[in-house]
Amino acid sequence: xxxxxxxxxxxxxxxxxxxxxxxxxxxxxxxxxxxxxxxxxxxxxxxxxxxxxxxxxxxxxxxxxxxxxxxxxxxxxxxxxxxxxxxxxxxxxxxxxxxxxxxxxxxxxxxxxxxxxxxxxxxxxxxxxxxxxxxxxxxxxxxxxxxxxxxxxxxxxxxxxxxxxxxxxxxxxxxxxxxxxxxxxxxxxxxxxxxxxxxxxxxxxxxxxxxxxxxxxxxxxxxxxxxxxxxxxxxxxxxxxxxxxxxxxxxxxxxxxxxxxxxxxxxxxxxxxxxxxxxxxxxxxxxxxxxxxxxxxxxxxxxxxxxxxxxxxxxxxxxxxxxxxxxxxxxxxxxxxxxxxxxxxxxxxxxxxxxxxxxxxxxxxxxxxxxxxxxxxxxxxxxxxxxxxxxxxxxxxxxxxxxxxxxxxxxxxxxxxxxxxxxxxxxxxxxxxxxxxxxxxxxxxxxxxxxxxxxxxxxxxxxxxxxxxxxxxxxxxxxxxxxxxxx
Amino acid sequence: xxxxxxxxxxxxxxxxxxxxxxxxxxxxxxxxxxxxxxxxxxxxxxxxxxxxxxxxxxxxxxxxxxxxxxxxxxxxxxxxxxxxxxxxxxxxxxx
Numbered sequence: 001x002x003x004x005x006x007x008x009x010x011x012x013x014x015x016x017x018x019x020x021x022x023x024x025x026x027x028x029x030x031x032x033x034x035x036x037x038x039x040x041x042x043x044x045x046x047x048x049x050x051x052x053x054x055x056x057x058x059x060x061x062x063x064x065x066x067x068x069x070x071x072x073x074x075x076x077x078x079x080x081x082x083x084x085x086x087x088x089x090x091x092x093x094x095x096x097x098x099x100x101x102x103x104x105x106x107x108x109x110x111x112x113x114x115x116x117x118x119x120x121x122x123x124x125x126x127x128x129x130x131x132x133x134x135x136x137x138x139x140x141x142x143x144x145x146x147x148x149x150x151x152x153x154x155x156x157x158x159x160x161x162x163x164x165x166x167x168x169x170x171x172x173x174x175x176x177x178x179x180x181x182x183x184x185x186x187x188x189x190x191x192x193x194x195x196x197x198x199x200x201x202x203x204x205x206x207x208x209x210x211x212x213x214x215x216x217x218x219x220x221x222x223x224x225x226x227x228x229x230x231x232x233x234x235x236x237x238x239x240x241x242x243x244x245x246x247x248x249x250x251x252x253x254x255x256x257x258x259x260x261x262x263x264x265x266x267x268x269x270x271x272x273x274x275x276x277x278x279x280x281x282x283x284x285x286x287x288x289x290x291x292x293x294x295x296x297x298x299x300x301x302x303x304x305x306x307x308x309x310x311x312x313x314x315x316x317x318x319x320x321x322x323x324x325x326x327x328x329x330x331x332x333x334x335x336x337x338x339x340x341x342x343x344x345x346x347x348x349x350x351x352x353x354x355x356x357x358x359x360x361x362x363x364x365x366x367x368x369x370x371x372x373x374x375x376x377x378x379x380x381x382x383x384x385x386x387x388x389x390x391x392x393x394x395x396x397x398x399x400x401x402x403x404x405x406x407x408x409x410x411x412x413x414x415x416x417x418x419x420x421x422x423x424x425x426x427x428x429x430x431x432x433x434x435x436x437x438x439x440x441x442x443x444x445x446x447x448x449x450x451x452x453x454x455x456x457x458x459x460x461x462x463x464x465x466x467x468x469x470x471x472x473x474x475x476x477x478x479x480x481x482x483x484x485x486x487x
Numbered sequence: 488x489x490x491x492x493x494x495x496x497x498x499x500x501x502x503x504x505x506x507x508x509x510x511x512x513x514x515x516x517x518x519x520x521x522x523x524x525x526x527x528x529x530x531x532x533x534x535x536x537x538x539x540x541x542x543x544x545x546x547x548x549x550x551x552x553x554x555x556x557x558x559x560x561x562x563x564x565x566x567x568x569x570x571x572x573x574x575x576x577x578x579x580x581x582x
Contacts, residue, residue, distance in 0.1 A: 093566075094566055095565070095566060097558055097562035097563065097565055097566075098558070098562075189543075190542050190543050191542075191543035191545070204540060204541065204542065230550060233545075233548035234541065234543060234545060234548070236543055236545070296531065298527070299527060299528060299531050301524075302524060302525040302526075302527050302528045303528065305521065305524075305525055306525060306528070313502060317503075320503075321568060322567075322568070322569075322575050322577055323566065323567060323575055324566035324567065324568075325566070325568075326568075327568030327569065329569075329578075330578060331578055331579060332578050332579050332580075333577050333578045333579065333580050334503070335505075335578070336577070336578050337503040338503055338504065338505030339505050341502075341503055341504050341505065342504055342505030342506060343505075345504070350504055350506070350510070350514070351514060351517060351518075353502050353504060354495070354498055354499065354502060354504070354514050354518060355518055355521060355522075357498050357501050357502040358494075358498045358518065358522075361497075361498065361501060367529070368525070368528075370538060371528050371529070371531075371533065372528060373538035373539055373540060374533035374536050374537065374538050374539075375528055375531050375533060376538075376539040376542075377533075377536040377537060377538065377539040378531065378533065378536055380539060380542060381536070411517055411520075411521065412520055412521055412524060415521075426542075427542065428542030428543055452542075452543070452544075
């Protein structure tokens with residue numbers, strides 16, 4: 001059911017926020033065999049549901065579209081009093097003393113958080129297999145990954161347990177799992193949504209955004225969380241464009257670019273076929289498609305895998321066993337650091353900290369980090385030039401469909417999953433993935449990319465496409481009966 | 488370029504990661520492969536461009552230099568693995 005439909009039912013008194021939250025909880029419990037939920041937020045859910053019920057009863061004119069609507073959020077977003085672990089042993093038991101801005105705005109809007117979702121440790125991964133609390137199964141095929149790093153958030157929306165969820169996207173961590181799970185996943189422009197209260201991975205790239213079954217629902221969530229926040233100095237002071245008015249304006253007369261490099265070799269044939277059919281559909285809707293070139297695409301992966309690990313190595317220095325989280329006691333402080341971090345971090349996080357520390361270390365800084373920052377400029381400029389000719393770009397979200405768990409044990413082959421999403425983070429652009437077909441009975445995602453701060457335009461193109469097709473209505477099969485008990 | 492074992496151990500120490508011998512060897516091999524891939528960056532001509540650290544176009548974000556509310560001491564210490572009175576407790580820094 002869409003957020004608008006839920007809102008209408010709530011307002012007609014056909015259901016209540018408490019009932020919706022209870023329904024979401026039992027739907028999430030039935031997914032236990034997929035392991036998408038790390039913990040339930042029962043106390044907070046009860047409090048929020050009562051509050052939303054009060055608003056709907058006493059001052060319905062002040063209730064926004066999300067009032068009383070249940071949701072789940074990724075285990076990297078801090079809420080006061082709710083354990084937040086970033087999918088890591090090193091933060092097990094950490095209970096934030098504050099609430100992050102995006103979550104706080106959803107709470108203010110009356111939305112009801114019911115669960116915290118599984119993810120790759122510190123949001124580092126493309127398959128959700130790096131979670132310290134076990135991998136997540138894809139609702140379309142439990143033996144396959146849901147994508148990552150926001151795998152749990154994508155899976156719970158795909159399975160229909162909650163109407164929306166929050167994830168984060170540093171190199172594709174919303175869009176790629178959205179593509180793998182057959183839902184809409186939107187990464188807003190960098191700086192559009194405050195990162196305050198988001199456990200940082202790579203601060204110049206991280207962005208919070210929604211998963212939903214429909215673009216319209218993602219737009220509702222985006223509108224609620226977007227906007228300047230003095231607590232995040234990188235959040236933009238630019239006014240947020242109203243999204244709702246233009247959402248249904250269609251694509252007639254729009255110029256859409258297809259980056260030649262994104263359609264190059266490496267695309268699975270089924271992905272290519274689905275995306276090319278989507279291009280034809282957009283043309284039928286009145287858009288003009290033309291080829292554009294982003295020549296530095298090939299360098300983007302290398303650029304990303306210097307900048308993101310470098311920033312992660314600095315950000316994760318705060319996991320020191322002194323102020324919060326795991327503490328492995330040793331007589332000296334240095335040995336405490338070594339033991340705590342050596343035992344607390346999983347293999348992928350250690351690998352990225354090592355890579356980033358190396359890239360920032362004396363003698364290598366210029367060759368790696370400074371060089372990558374310069375190439376980042378080139379990548380961003382190429383996008384800017386493309387947007388002088390076209391209104392938005394359309395391309396596949398991922399070159400492949402969801403792969404079997406354990407299929408990509410080599411780190412470099414895992415990193416290559418993100419080739420079509422991470423340039424968007426490097427350039428700070430808004431991007432969305434929407435379902436555009438199936439290949440081998442698994443969902444394929446169409447990515448729409450826009451100029452910085454043209455979030456509304458990206459949503460509009462995605463909405464027009466979605467409304468003209470039925471792919472977003474696709475339902476994964478019911479999950480196998482629950483065996484595991486939720487944490 | 489091939490990473491030497493003691494380079495990897497040096498990086499692990501800089502990052503304050505206590506790694507086993509097996510981990511050091513595994514990361515030496517994996518970082519080698521990743522860095523070989525990343526070395527493609529050296530072929531990109533960047534002589535005409537500056538560095539990008541902030542993609543949103545912001546330069547400085549100022550606020551008034553006035554006292555604001557902050558976390559109360561008890562809240563800040565609530566997650567501390569070891570505390571002594573109103574402080575975080577750590578082991579010896581010098582031996």
